[in-house]
Amino acid sequence: xxxxxxxxxxxxxxxxxxxxxxxxxxxxxxxxxxxxxxxxxxxxxxxxxxxxxxxxxxxxxxxxxxxxxxxxxxxxxxxxxxxxxxxxxxxxxxxxxxxxxxxxxxxxxxxxxxxxxxxxxxxxxxxxxxxxxxxxxxxxxxxxxxxxxxxxxxxxxxxxxxxxxxxxxxxxxxxxxxxxxxxxxxxxxxxxxxxxxxxxxxxxxxxxxxxxxxxxxxxxxxxxxxxxxx
Numbered sequence: 001x002x003x004x005x006x007x008x009x010x011x012x013x014x015x016x017x018x019x020x021x022x023x024x025x026x027x028x029x030x031x032x033x034x035x036x037x038x039x040x041x042x043x044x045x046x047x048x049x050x051x052x053x054x055x056x057x058x059x060x061x062x063x064x065x066x067x068x069x070x071x072x073x074x075x076x077x078x079x080x081x082x083x084x085x086x087x088x089x090x091x092x093x094x095x096x097x098x099x100x101x102x103x104x105x106x107x108x109x110x111x112x113x114x115x116x117x118x119x120x121x122x123x124x125x126x127x128x129x130x131x132x133x134x135x136x137x138x139x140x141x142x143x144x145x146x147x148x149x150x151x152x153x154x155x156x157x158x159x160x161x162x163x164x165x166x167x168x169x170x171x172x173x174x175x176x177x178x179x180x181x182x183x184x185x186x187x188x189x190x191x192x193x194x195x196x197x198x199x200x201x202x203x204x205x206x207x208x209x210x211x212x213x214x215x216x217x218x219x220x221x222x223x224x225x226x227x228x229x230x
Contacts, residue, residue, distance in 0.1 A: 058084050106155045113151035116172045117199040134175040144224035145199045146172020171223035173199035183219040193220035
């Protein structure tokens with residue numbers, strides 16, 4: 001077994017002195033990144049839409065290589081940063097001037113829940129899994145859809161929720177895992193049941209199998225009408 005070359009293992013083909021250069025390059029790139037983000041404006045660092053994520057990834061990619069490849073001069077990432085920031089400013093300017101261009105770049109906010117029921121068309125066109133969405137609602141204290149007046153999926157990916165008051169809460173589809181798992185095509189007693197797909201609530205009789213009048217699905221869950229725990 002050959003003796004290990006610890007120097008080569010730790011610093012590769014370079015000399016130990018190159019670590020000092022790496023430190024200087026990293027510090028300089030750190031401040032260049034800060035300046036770049038500052039030039040993007042507050043919106044660019046507060047929340048990231050798909051468009052803004054592309055910008056941040058581009059900046060990160062441009063900043064990485066100069067930190068440890070000595071053959072890449074620092075003027076290269078500075079030029080790239082200037083181009084990216086310029087393209088960002090131009091894009092945001094065009095977005096402010098044209099609603100159509102803004103919708104093309106960042107998309108539109110989508111209504112996911114309206115009046116305690118899923119907006120089927122809105123939910124279908126978004127790549128949002130039902131389990132993922134239910135988890136988001138549960139983290140905000142929601143136990144059934146009848147507590148939610150409106151839910152909007154913002155262009156940033158965040159979900160904005162508007163609730164019914166306690167007096168206005170209506171029977172709705174339970175989203176707690178154990179309750180939702182009881183969905184069945186046949187109900188075992190008379191009462192109000194919510195469609196497990198769209199959340200529409202209907203009165204069903206024991207043993208009855210019925211197609212949801214809103215979405216055409218057949219599975220039902222006993223509706224819950226408890227107010228939201230704040």
